[in-house]
Amino acid sequence: MGTLIQPQKTIPLPAGAKTGRDGTVSWTAGGKKKTGKLSRTGSVTVHVDTWTAQYTDEMGKVQRVSTKTKNRSAAEQILARYEAEVDRIKSGVVTREELDKAQARQITLADALGRFRTKMVASGDTLDHINLTLRRIAQFCHETDIDSLAKFRRETVEGWMAKEIKRKKHSARTVNHYLTVVKSFVQYLVDTEILPSNPLKFIRKPNPELDRRKVRRAMTEEEVGRLLQAAKSGKYRKKNKTEEQALIYRLLLGTGLRSTELSLLTPNQIDFDHNRLTIEAAKTKNKKADVLPIREDLVQSVKKWVETHGIQPHDRIFRFNKNSIRRSFYRDLRVARIDRIDPDGRSIDVHSLRKTFGTMLARAGIPLTTVQRLMRHSTPFLTAKLYVDVDPVDMTQALAALPTFG
Numbered sequence: 001m002g003t004l005i006q007p008q009k010t011i012p013l014p015a016g017a018k019t020g021r022d023g024t025v026s027w028t029a030g031g032k033k034k035t036g037k038l039s040r041t042g043s044v045t046v047h048v049d050t051w052t053a054q055y056t057d058e059m060g061k062v063q064r065v066s067t068k069t070k071n072r073s074a075a076e077q078i079l080a081r082y083e084a085e086v087d088r089i090k091s092g093v094v095t096r097e098e099l100d101k102a103q104a105r106q107i108t109l110a111d112a113l114g115r116f117r118t119k120m121v122a123s124g125d126t127l128d129h130i131n132l133t134l135r136r137i138a139q140f141c142h143e144t145d146i147d148s149l150a151k152f153r154r155e156t157v158e159g160w161m162a163k164e165i166k167r168k169k170h171s172a173r174t175v176n177h178y179l180t181v182v183k184s185f186v187q188y189l190v191d192t193e194i195l196p197s198n199p200l201k202f203i204r205k206p207n208p209e210l211d212r213r214k215v216r217r218a219m220t221e222e223e224v225g226r227l228l229q230a231a232k233s234g235k236y237r238k239k240n241k242t243e244e245q246a247l248i249y250r251l252l253l254g255t256g257l258r259s260t261e262l263s264l265l266t267p268n269q270i271d272f273d274h275n276r277l278t279i280e281a282a283k284t285k286n287k288k289a290d291v292l293p294i295r296e297d298l299v300q301s302v303k304k305w306v307e308t309h310g311i312q313p314h315d316r317i318f319r320f321n322k323n324s325i326r327r328s329f330y331r332d333l334r335v336a337r338i339d340r341i342d343p344d345g346r347s348i349d350v351h352s353l354r355k356t357f358g359t360m361l362a363r364a365g366i367p368l369t370t371v372q373r374l375m376r377h378s379t380p381f382l383t384a385k386l387y388v389d390v391d392p393v394d395m396t397q398a399l400a401a402l403p404t405f406g
Contacts, residue, residue, distance in 0.1 A: 004079060051069060136177065218356040248325070267313050
């Protein structure tokens with residue numbers, strides 16, 4: 001026989017609370033009188049307002065589930081429903097899996113996506129990230145004919161992955177991106193008790209190294225010079241725009257910032273007196289704040305730009321988005337006569353400027369751990385693998401530094 005209970009929890013001693021001789025604490029919150037018991041640690045033990053249903057499931061285990069209601073009558077109905085479900089399972093009328101799927105069908109896919117969006121907004125994710133995530137989940141559901149939460153199954157997802165890689169519609173890296181967002185969505189459904197378990201938990205990502213469609217390369221110092229000259233040439237820009245574009249490239253090359261981070265940069269993030277740049281968590285890819293040094297010549301260039309254009313402390317220094325900067329970059333490559341793809345199939349894009357930053361630091365003899373710190377990577381392995389190009393000449397020179405053996 002199940003019961004209804006009101007669990008206890010501890011809270012800090014409320015401001016203005018009165019304590020009686022028997023340890024009873026009373027205070028007023030939201031116009032209502034509250035009471036509790038003073039604990040030995042100085043906190044207050046109170047009963048949770050909502051009722052919890054306690055019952056024994058079909059496996060003989062005691063379950064405690066919040067009814068999320070303060071109304072005892074409503075809580076009793078929820079408890080009765082749980083007990084009825086156990087009786088149905090014991091009698092063989094239905095299985096627990098069938099009940100869970102039936103409950104999942106009560107929330108539509110659209111409603112679940114709406115809740116997931118709210119969660120991402122509350123987590124501080126950028127609008128671009130939120131929109132891209134939801135687009136990929138929607139595209140995945142469309143391609144797999146998933147129109148309800150109950151249809152998220154391991155075999156469905158792995159079948160889609162195999163088909164996409166086989167017909168080469170998406171690279172392994174892109175498939176990984178889709179899998180990551182779909183798995184995060186399903187895990188959210190589990191965390192919020194919409195789904196009982198994560199059917200995608202043990203799906204492994206394909207190895208992107210076996211199917212790399214795009215291999216990005218760093219630019220050479222000579223190519224960087226030509227790119228900056230093309231930006232300043234004014235061939236297809238107004239005069240003030242040429243100066244701005246050149247400054248954007250210099251900052252990307254001299255700080256290792258991602259283009260999105262630079263587009264959100266404001267003057268109050270730069271310490272013009274001590275040559276430091278504060279990276280705000282909300283504006284980064286990994287949602288981690290950081291403080292980085294910045295070269296004095298770049299600081300002075302930014303300061304001059306800000307003062308000349310009257311940019312306020314909380315205003316964006318540059319007005320561009322990922323599409324406009326990509327168009328400008330490719331135009332400048334054409335003016336500079338730099339091929340977007342080299343004979344080895346390696347490509348150059350805006351993000352190559354970040355790779356160039358890491359590669360030039362490494363070639364200057366900067367320790368890998370320092371390069372990792374400047375690029376804000378989680379591990380030196382990521383820095384070395386994806387963001388530092390090692391030229392055969394560099395390797396030859398390294399070997400020449402070895403002593404002669406024998």
